[in-house]
Amino acid sequence: MAQEQKQPRKSSQEETATEEVVESDVAERKEMIDEDVDAILDEIDEVLESNAEDFVKSFIQKGGQ
Amino acid sequence: MSVRRVMGTEVEYGISVQGQPAANPMVASSQIVNAYASSTVRARRARWDFEEESPLRDARGFDMARQIADPTQLTDEDLGLANVILTNGARLYVDHAHPEYSSPEVTTPLDVVRWEKAGEQVMLDASRMAAQVPGSVPIVLYKNNTDNKGASYGAHENYLMRRSTQFAEIVRHLTPFFVSRQVVTGAGRVGIGQDGRDTTPERGFQISQRSDYFEVEVGLETTLKRPIINTRDEPHADPAVYRRLHVILGDANLAEISIYLKAGTTALVLAMIEDGFIDRDLTVEGAVRTLRDVSHDPTLKHLVTLRDGRRLTAVQLQMEYLELARKHVEDRLGSDADDQTLDVLARWESVLTRLERDPMECATELDWVAKLKLLQQYRDRDSLDWDDAKLHLIDLQYADVRPDKGLYHRLAGSGRIQRLLDDDTIEHAMHEPPTDTRAYFRGRCLDKYADSVAAASWDSVIFDLPGRESLQRVPTIDPLRGTKAHVGELIDRSDTAQALVAAITR
Numbered sequence: 297m298a299q300e301q302k303q304p305r306k307s308s309q310e311e312t313a314t315e316e317v318v319e320s321d322v323a324e325r326k327e328m329i330d331e332d333v334d335a336i337l338d339e340i341d342e343v344l345e346s347n348a349e350d351f352v353k354s355f356i357q358k359g360g361q
Numbered sequence: 362m363s364v365r366r367v368m369g370t371e372v373e374y375g376i377s378v379q380g381q382p383a384a385n386p387m388v389a390s391s392q393i394v395n396a397y398a399s400s401t402v403r404a405r406r407a408r409w410d411f412e413e414e415s416p417l418r419d420a421r422g423f424d425m426a427r428q429i430a431d432p433t434q435l436t437d438e439d440l441g442l443a444n445v446i447l448t449n450g451a452r453l454y455v456d457h458a459h460p461e462y463s464s465p466e467v468t469t470p471l472d473v474v475r476w477e478k479a480g481e482q483v484m485l486d487a488s489r490m491a492a493q494v495p496g497s498v499p500i501v502l503y504k505n506n507t508d509n510k511g512a513s514y515g516a517h518e519n520y521l522m523r524r525s526t527q528f529a530e531i532v533r534h535l536t537p538f539f540v541s542r543q544v545v546t547g548a549g550r551v552g553i554g555q556d557g558r559d560t561t562p563e564r565g566f567q568i569s570q571r572s573d574y575f576e577v578e579v580g581l582e583t584t585l586k587r588p589i590i591n592t593r594d595e596p597h598a599d600p601a602v603y604r605r606l607h608v609i610l611g612d613a614n615l616a617e618i619s620i621y622l623k624a625g626t627t628a629l630v631l632a633m634i635e636d637g638f639i640d641r642d643l644t645v646e647g648a649v650r651t652l653r654d655v656s657h658d659p660t661l662k663h664l665v666t667l668r669d670g671r672r673l674t675a676v677q678l679q680m681e682y683l684e685l686a687r688k689h690v691e692d693r694l695g696s697d698a699d700d701q702t703l704d705v706l707a708r709w710e711s712v713l714t715r716l717e718r719d720p721m722e723c724a725t726e727l728d729w730v731a732k733l734k735l736l737q738q739y740r741d742r743d744s745l746d747w748d749d750a751k752l753h754l755i756d757l758q759y760a761d762v763r764p765d766k767g768l769y770h771r772l773a774g775s776g777r778i779q780r781l782l783d784d785d786t787i788e789h790a791m792h793e794p795p796t797d798t799r800a801y802f803r804g805r806c807l808d809k810y811a812d813s814v815a816a817a818s819w820d821s822v823i824f825d826l827p828g829r830e831s832l833q834r835v836p837t838i839d840p841l842r843g844t845k846a847h848v849g850e851l852i853d854r855s856d857t858a859q860a861l862v863a864a865i866t867r
Contacts, residue, residue: 333738336777340735343766344758348750354382355757357507358458360373360514361583361609 362636362693363702364628367521367598367798367840369466370477370620372613373459373514374484375503375760386458389500393460394443394453396494397487401447409444409452410818410834446817448792448808449479450800453487457584459514460484460502465800466819466840469701470625472795474617475782479790481615485762486791504613505760506570507550509557509753513574515583516613520606520628521598521840526635531606532579532590534634537643537667538627538682539589539610540652541675543569544661545712546623548612549729551736551747551756553657564657565747566736568729570612572656578648583609589648597819598840606631610652615760615769617781618726622712625705626679629686638689643681644668659733661720676717683709725779731772732759802843805852806861813858824858833862 345351376393378384444454450465462480467473484502492499507513522531547568553559555573567573580588593607594600608627614620633639645651646666654663655675664672673681687706690698715722724734736752739745745752761767764774772778794804799820806814806822815825815832824833837843855861 333742336735336772336775337738337742339775340755340768340771343768343771344751345754345766348754352509352750352753352757355375355377355508356382356510357375357512357514358386359512359584360457360459361517 362632362689363699364470364625364632364705365468365699365702366628366631367466367468368473368624368628369464369519370473370624371461371463371515371517371519372477372480372504373456373461373516374613374762375505375508375514376459377501377503379499379501381498384498387455390455390458390460391443392491392494392497393484393487393500393502394445394455396491397453397483398443398445400490401486408816409446409454410816410821410823446803446807447483448794448804449476449790450794450798450804450807451476451480451483453483457514460487465794465804466798467795467800468797468841470621470628470705471701471781473624474620475786475790476795477620478617478782478787481762482787482791485764488762501766502762503757503760504615504762505548505757506613507552507557507574509550509552509756511556513555513571513587515571515609516611517583518608518611518624518627520608520631521596522604522606522631523635524596524600524602524604526604528592528604530637531631531634533642533644534639535630536578536589536648537645537678538630539608540645540648541655541665541678541682542623542626543572543612543652543656543729544675544679544716545626545709545727546611546614546619547572547656547727547729548614548619549732549756549759551752557753565752566659566733567656568659569656571610572652575610575649575652583607589652599838612728613760614728615767616726616728616731616773616778618708618712618779619728621781622705622709625701626682626686626709629689629702629705630682633685633689636689636693638692639685641681641685642667642669643678645678659720659729661716674717676713679709679713683713725777728759728769731769731778732756735759735768735772796845796849797841799837799840799843801845802837802848802852805848806858809852810858810861824862826859826862828859833866835862835865 376386376389378389446452452463454461462483464476464480467476481504488500488502491497548570550567550570551565553564553567575587575589577586577588579590580586581592589610591607591609594604596603596605611623646668651665661674661676665675665678666672690702712723720730721734723730736755759768764770773780794800803817803822813824813826814822816823820838822835826833851864855864
């Protein structure tokens, strides 16, 4: 207990600052995730067969095992 | 007690002749196999030897009459369709209306991955080679299991088991495992029902490609009335000692960890069944319906009802098997357990724990989660309903074997799906056989004595030797003989097939 008491309490200013850092961390990470999603979807848009409807319709298989 | 066991996989690939949906798939499949054969198989092409095949033998102890069998079940009749044996010990051939790659026999889950992925590269090369034939139309291959219009084709697993194990025990303990393992091994599918027509807004995606195509719990068929437990009893080994468990309900996986866990966890469960270790009855009420219900709920909340009245999720049911498998390995092997067995147990536990928390945590490991994540991202960005053709296209194209077009390959290539093996290791396995099964003997013979091998199969290599009137059949009935340790040196020092056969039959 004594040791804990020795630790200086964070001022309310410091606390706010910490929270802000955490918040901006989250925002940054979300931005990175969003960018990653955009990147992968852009990449896949490039390679997707052009006429989805026709392509899916014409994929006809015979049954196998 | 370990993941080690003689096993192998067979994958039928979806096939599409670009711009010609009405093209004959048998002809196209033959073009694929023949293109690979003529470009890579040297000199004389060895035939497949059907002598030991008996597809109508039933594990329950009787033979089905040939007259009442569906023509698709008569897989031992040589219809003159393309059929070659590769130097890695695999078989590449046309099965029904699909090109199929049957891996060589291996003994570990990681080797299942290695030689199954080698098969994907064989198919890719084959389609590229076929495209070089003047006047040919490009053929694209898909490692999936359905056209979403009612047709399904298989990705089978084979596990060698002790004959002494009662088949009823296999059925009892394996069925609940099979009904639930799709949460780990599913490849993901857009569409509900055999023809994929049920795409009500909130249930357009399911975990498994195959689950909607199973109609009975136990049976011999593989092409109609498909059973959860297949009774085909064709061991390709001494039938007094072994049976080959032929598993037909699995999905064709692209993710290496999905394949690895499929083979590894199944091997662990089979070891427990052989050992009589499973001390509880996990029998599921209505296994066929449950198989579908589990597949139809990617939130993994569906409760499975056991015969004893307990209700638990498929993930929890898998955890029952995991807990038993852990105990079994500790009990029988203790600190002697091999690394791969421990790795399978650790990954299985990790995946199940995260699936229970949030399935999306497994998006870099498991096919169905990776696919669902991608689909969900498209749905969010473009506000797409599940019946949108674009989502069906993404499902299909996930399985395209081409590295530039296949979406699995795009995700793996950019590090969004984890790998277990590097490209070089897989490339090597396209040509080299496993060293610890009879596939070694088969593969080396095909490589070194191609001119003298008349035919081969899982359990024989048949030589046509100059000066000998009859063919010389070398049986390879024991899957664990003919390994590098047994015959490596002998083959190394035998310059000709005559010398080899003389040394073997001396």
